[in-house]
Amino acid sequence: MSLRAVDLTKIYLVGQGVKALDQVSVDFPPGSFTVVTGPSGCGKSTLLSILGGLERPTYGEVWMGERRVDRLGEGELARLRLGSIGFVFQAFHLLADLTAAENVAMPLRLARRPAARERALELLEQVGLGQRADHYPHQLSGGEQQRVAVARALANRPAVVLADEPTGNLDSRSGTDVIALLRRFNREQGQTTVVASHDPVLLAEPGRVLRLRDGRVE
Amino acid sequence: MLALAWRGILRDLDRSLLAVASVAIAAAILAGALALPDGFPPSAQIGARAIVGGDVLAMAQPLPGPAASGNWAWVPAQHTYRTDLPLFFPGTLGSLEPAGAPSALTSQQLRRLAALPGVTAVYPDYAMPALGPGGRQVVLRGRDSTLDARLGVQHLIQSGRPLAAGDGMDAVVDAAAGPPPASLTLQVPTLRGSVWDYGSLRTLHLRVVGGYRAPADQPAQVETAQGTEVVGPTGPESTTAYWPSPDVWIPLSTWLAIWARATHGAPFAPAQAGLIVANTLRAATVAKAASAIVPAAIEVPDLVAVAGDSFVQLGGSPVVTSTRAPGVPLALGGLVAALAIVAAAMVMAGTMLTLVAGRRHEIGVLKALGASPATIAGMVAGEAGGLALLGGALGFAATRLVVTVILLAAHAPAGEIVLGGLREAGIVLGACLVAALLCASLPAAEAARLPTMAVLRES
Ligand SMILES: Nc1ncnc2c1ncn2[C@@H]1O[C@H](COP(=O)(O)OP(=O)(O)OP(=O)(O)O)[C@@H](O)[C@H]1O
Numbered sequence: 231m232s233l234r235a236v237d238l239t240k241i242y243l244v245g246q247g248v249k250a251l252d253q254v255s256v257d258f259p260p261g262s263f264t265v266v267t268g269p270s271g272c273g274k275s276t277l278l279s280i281l282g283g284l285e286r287p288t289y290g291e292v293w294m295g296e297r298r299v300d301r302l303g304e305g306e307l308a309r310l311r312l313g314s315i316g317f318v319f320q321a322f323h324l325l326a327d328l329t330a331a332e333n334v335a336m337p338l339r340l341a342r343r344p345a346a347r348e349r350a351l352e353l354l355e356q357v358g359l360g361q362r363a364d365h366y367p368h369q370l371s372g373g374e375q376q377r378v379a380v381a382r383a384l385a386n387r388p389a390v391v392l393a394d395e396p397t398g399n400l401d402s403r404s405g406t407d408v409i410a411l412l413r414r415f416n417r418e419q420g421q422t423t424v425v426a427s428h429d430p431v432l433l434a435e436p437g438r439v440l441r442l443r444d445g446r447v448e
Numbered sequence: 449m450l451a452l453a454w455r456g457i458l459r460d461l462d463r464s465l466l467a468v469a470s471v472a473i474a475a476a477i478l479a480g481a482l483a484l485p486d487g488f489p490p491s492a493q494i495g496a497r498a499i500v501g502g503d504v505l506a507m508a509q510p511l512p513g514p515a516a517s518g519n520w521a522w523v524p525a526q527h528t529y530r531t532d533l534p535l536f537f538p539g540t541l542g543s544l545e546p547a548g549a550p551s552a553l554t555s556q557q558l559r560r561l562a563a564l565p566g567v568t569a570v571y572p573d574y575a576m577p578a579l580g581p582g583g584r585q586v587v588l589r590g591r592d593s594t595l596d597a598r599l600g601v602q603h604l605i606q607s608g609r610p611l612a613a614g615d616g617m618d619a620v621v622d623a624a625a626g627p628p629p630a631s632l633t634l635q636v637p638t639l640r641g642s643v644w645d646y647g648s649l650r651t652l653h654l655r656v657v658g659g660y661r662a663p664a665d666q667p668a669q670v671e672t673a674q675g676t677e678v679v680g681p682t683g684p685e686s687t688t689a690y691w692p693s694p695d696v697w698i699p700l701s702t703w704l705a706i707w708a709r710a711t712h713g714a715p716f717a718p719a720q721a722g723l724i725v726a727n728t729l730r731a732a733t734v735a736k737a738a739s740a741i742v743p744a745a746i747e748v749p750d751l752v753a754v755a756g757d758s759f760v761q762l763g764g765s766p767v768v769t770s771t772r773a774p775g776v777p778l779a780l781g782g783l784v785a786a787l788a789i790v791a792a793a794m795v796m797a798g799t800m801l802t803l804v805a806g807r808r809h810e811i812g813v814l815k816a817l818g819a820s821p822a823t824i825a826g827m828v829a830g831e832a833g834g835l836a837l838l839g840g841a842l843g844f845a846a847t848r849l850v851v852t853v854i855l856l857a858a859h860a861p862a863g864e865i866v867l868g869g870l871r872e873a874g875i876v877l878g879a880c881l882v883a884a885l886l887c888a889s890l891p892a893a894e895a896a897r898l899p900t901m902a903v904l905r906e907s
């Protein structure tokens with residue numbers, strides 16, 4: 231599914247106001263793999279969170295396919311995130327009380343899908359963690375946790391995957407593994423994938439790169 | 449979702465247990481308060497039950513309030529005495545009765561009373577006036593010996609033996625003044641219309657099998673109620689006649705035979721009937737149901753409470769004392785229960801607020817994954833409701849166990865115990881649930897409103 235931002239502006243009303251995004255217009259074609267990069271504070275996280283419906287833009291529009299999403303109500307936004315968007319965060323954000331398999335199954339359970347555990351195990355197998363299904367996050371390495379997070383993001387077969395610095399907390403080896411995973415799923419399943427990162431490995435690879443500076447597209 | 453809630457409870461075990469315990473205590477108090485106002489302890493009723501044959505009295509006339517004056521008239525042969533005393537005497541002349549036309553319970557009313565749940569027997573007041581030795585006014589009372597055995601009224605019999613079925617013309621008489629005589633000659637007037645005709649008397653010869661005297665430890669000192677009004681021929685023996693006259697107890701079959709002859713076959717119509725309840729703890733419920741059928745129905749201790757002042761005034765000492773001050777335990781129990789529920793709800797609210805605060809991250813992640821605000825709010829409310837139901841069930845079970853033991857000891861029927869238990873369980877659990885959900889609504893709304901991105905950026 232295509233993902234499109236039109237004149238996105240985000241102003242955080244703190245102090246004198248922080249303009250995190252300034253009239254960003256960008257188009258992510260269906261099945262594309264895009265890396266968003268730029269110096270710290272340039273607005274990468276803000277862009278991804280608005281694209282994924284976690285935050286609302288101050289001005290501008292977000293389109294997912296033919297659907298405008300920035301005007302959706304909270305309930306509809308939640309349904310959109312559940313069914314069509316997968317997030318991967320720098321800090322993993324796994325649920326500490328649940329095992330790897332339960333974490334991966336959570337979006338399936340929220341969507342009331344049948345056979346959630348079977349699908350979760352299958353996904354863990356695909357990210358190479360079939361043996362670690364019943365381990366809790368604190369029993370896994372950072373790289374393993376992030377692979378669980380990738381499996382969880384893909385659980386409901388989303389049309390869009392948004393990854394915010396997925397390798398930021400990982401050593402280069404684990405980082406490479408995670409990036410390889412994202413690339414493989416993008417290639418095999420065709421999710422529109424947007425990765426915010428300043429990881430040189432990622433930037434060295436061929437593909438589309440969007441550079442931001444001070445909230446603007448360079 | 450369930451796994452998440454369960455592990456959340458385990459992680460916050462102390463808090464969760466505190467919430468469960470506080471709800472349990474509140475539920476126990478509420479269950480106790482619900483059981484409290486029903487009926488009265490059997491010790492309160494023995495005297496009244498023996499005299500009147502009931503734990504609840506159904507009357508053909510409305511009861512006057514204690515302040516009403518002269519609402520009842522005692523009309524012996526020649527005089528009419530007015531009094532506040534709402535007492536239990538035959539419904540025609542020669543008796544204490546409501547001022548105005550005498551009225552009687554219909555047989556249909558009696559049948560409906562007997563059909564009320566919780567009523568094991570209806571004892572119509574089989575009573576008619578008679579004249580004893582020296583023209584002394586006495587009341588001839590028919591007793592059903594089988595029913596009396598069940599009511600445990602033999603305690604009135606101090607000598608001889610209780611009346612038994614097939615005793616024929618045998619009688620039990622007042623033995624307060626001394627040992628009962630071996631035989632007794634009575635005269636019974638004839639009923640003409642609604643007036644007892646003392647000009648046409650029938651003579652009865654009775655063999656006396658026993659005498660009654662209220663035991664000293666009984667508050668029901670029937671014979672000590674001294675009347676100031678003197679009835680019939682003056683003389684030392686008739687000065688004790690106010691309450692209202694000595695009773696002569698005879699078997700019911702004999703009484704019915706005498707009634708048939710004295711009234712020329714007029715059907716017997718009692719002015720009042722005693723309802724014997726299976727379980728005095730539920731007498732209040734029965735009285736309430738009965739008052740929908742007859743003009744007045746009242747628990748015996750309440751009746752005594754209403755009439756108590758009059759008794760003291762007239763006799764110098766109370767005839768029957770109620771062991772229960774009506775209304776007080778009910779109001780107090782209700783207040784305590786309400787306070788307990790409020791306190792438990794506050795603990796629950798505090799628990800839920802801490803829970804939401806401790807789970808900001810978890811809630812943020814769930815929202816990012818696509819949990820709707822309603823799901824999040826439902827999760828918090830569901831957890832509060834679950835804890836409340838658990839606590840409520842524990843507290844209710846504890847109290848109900850005690851109540852059930854008491855009810856079983858009072859020979860309450862199993863069906864009634866179960867039904868009463870279910871009804872009270874519904875009320876207690878419902879109250880706990882409503883209180884918990886009300887208190888969880890604020891934390892639930894707060895959880896649903898948490899800004900996802902801000903929460904995720906925090907860590
Ligand atoms: N909730 C907020 N309130 C105020 N300012 C904010 C908020 N969130 C982000 N900002 C500001 O918006 C700007 C963009 O932040 P953002 O997190 O998108 O940058 P980034 O490109 O992701 O940086 P990094 O590479 O360090 O993650 C920054 O100046 C940041 O301080």
Ligand SMILES: [Mg+2]
Nearest residue numbers: 274275276394
């Ligand atoms: Mg960032």
